Amino acid sequence: MFLSVFDIFKVGLGPSSSHTMGPMTAAGRFLTTLRAGRDRVPGAGAPARLSCSLHGSLAFTGKGHATDRAVLLGLAGQNPSDVDPDEAVGIEARVRAEKAVDVEGLGRLGFDPEADIVFDYGPPLAGHANALKLFAHDGAGNLAMEETYYSVGGGFVLTARELRDGAPVAAEGPTRPFPFDSAAAMLEMAKSSGLTIAAMKRRNEETGMSPRALDAALDGIAAAMNACIERGLAQEGELPGGLRVRRRAKRIHEQLEAEKGLNIAQPHIANDWLSVYAMAVNEENAAGGKVVTSPTNGAAGVTPAVLRYYRDHCQGATKAGEREFLLTAAAIGGLIKHRASISGAEVGCQGEVGSASAMAAAGFCAALGGTPEQIENAAEIALEHHLGMTCDPVGGLVQVPCIERNGLGAIKAVSAASLALRGDGAHFMPLDNCIEAMRQTGRDMSEKYKETSQGGLAVNLPEC
Secondary structure, eight states, X not given: OOXXXXXXXXXXXXXXXXXXXXXXXXXXXXXXXXXXXXXXXXXXXXXXXXXXXXXXXXXXXXXXXXXXHHHHHHHTTOOTTTOOHHHHHHXXXXXXXXXXXXXXXXXXXXXXXXXXEEEEOSSOOSSOSEEEEEEEEETTSOEEEEEEEEEEETTEEEEHHHHHHTOOSSOOOSOOSOOOOSHHHHHHHHHHHTOOHHHHHHHHHTTTSOHHHHHHHHHHHHXXXXXXXXXXXXXXXXXXXXXXXXXOHHHHHHHHHHHGGGXXXXXXXXXXXXXXXXXXXXXXXXXXXXXXXXXXXXXXXXXXXXXXXXHHHSTTOOHHHHHHHHHHHHHHHHHHHHHSOOOHHHHOGGGTHHHHHHXXXXXXXXXXXXXXXXHHHHHHHHHHTTTTOOBOOGGGOSOTTHHHHHHHHHHHHHHHHHHHHTSOSOOSSOHHHHHHHHHHHHXXXXXXXXXXXXXXXXXXXXXX
């Protein structure tokens, strides 16, 4: 099992990795397959029109998560890592006006988003709660190609065939020197090798890239996270979507800055700094801005907030410590994805903010010099105290309770790391068992609490 740090941390467009980035990626993959001529229906003519159907959580909360817009942009040739949010506005307007997309290698294909994107509110497809089907028809209306995709969380996408065959969500690549697929194996390898978790993760990554390139890429991820925080701290106004939720990060940040020299800060003010950094990211995400999946968009504020807290508020913080943080956090995120899920539509928000908090706790503990055993303990504490958390976004938007929830996830991460560092790493509940408890809890959780906006806070709204 190997998931790269750059599989866990990916730059993309908000508001959702599973509902925005995944469908955009799926649309791009569909065009690639269509251009290659694979899986064409025998006897069908050249593709002339495209369409899509959304199923399960993609249907129920797709409007609030801009899934239809993501499919449109993907079919227009955009991809999550490169799309410019400002240019996307013009692309969307043009496609909606012209009712067509210009596809490289295929020419102009008919596509009317209003008619050709169907939100199917019937039973979800069997493979996963996040599913979409893409279709191409010829000029006579005959089906030319069809493919089913599953957006399995964190921007990862599998076709129905790949999901059935158990295909990995990321390319396996060369043999890795430390192929741990459980926390127990990770700790055993660390003990026998004498290496830290970050050092083992680094060795694995360096089978595919040079040390210098790895450091540059890690620094790029850290910079993208920080840029998102900075943009979020500078913006004001209401978030889109109709809930009339106002951005708060800028005002809170200004208050915190003003209090710095007044000697009036309470000891708990560290929580406010963590919260404001996380809220800045998730306000940006809710507005459709550029964020880093950590491991998802809905939980994208937790790791950047704790990383920023380490950098700006902890004595002795270094660039090497930031890299140690990210490598360790990615190792924990990879284990959770491999052994359970990071998808809110599959296991609830315990799989998103819970996973993010565990990752950030592990990364923070590592950056502060924690042993592998203390790091595993930190991750377990953070995840344990998110078990059972539902995903119930009000109005299908990643705003209430998602923005504040990231702030609290960051606070729990720092608390978990601090507790772990006070001990020797010995503890009762192993991380592997906690991950399994999350998987079982998600399996048993009602579908209405798994990103469908049919239960919890989503149906208990203020009457005003």
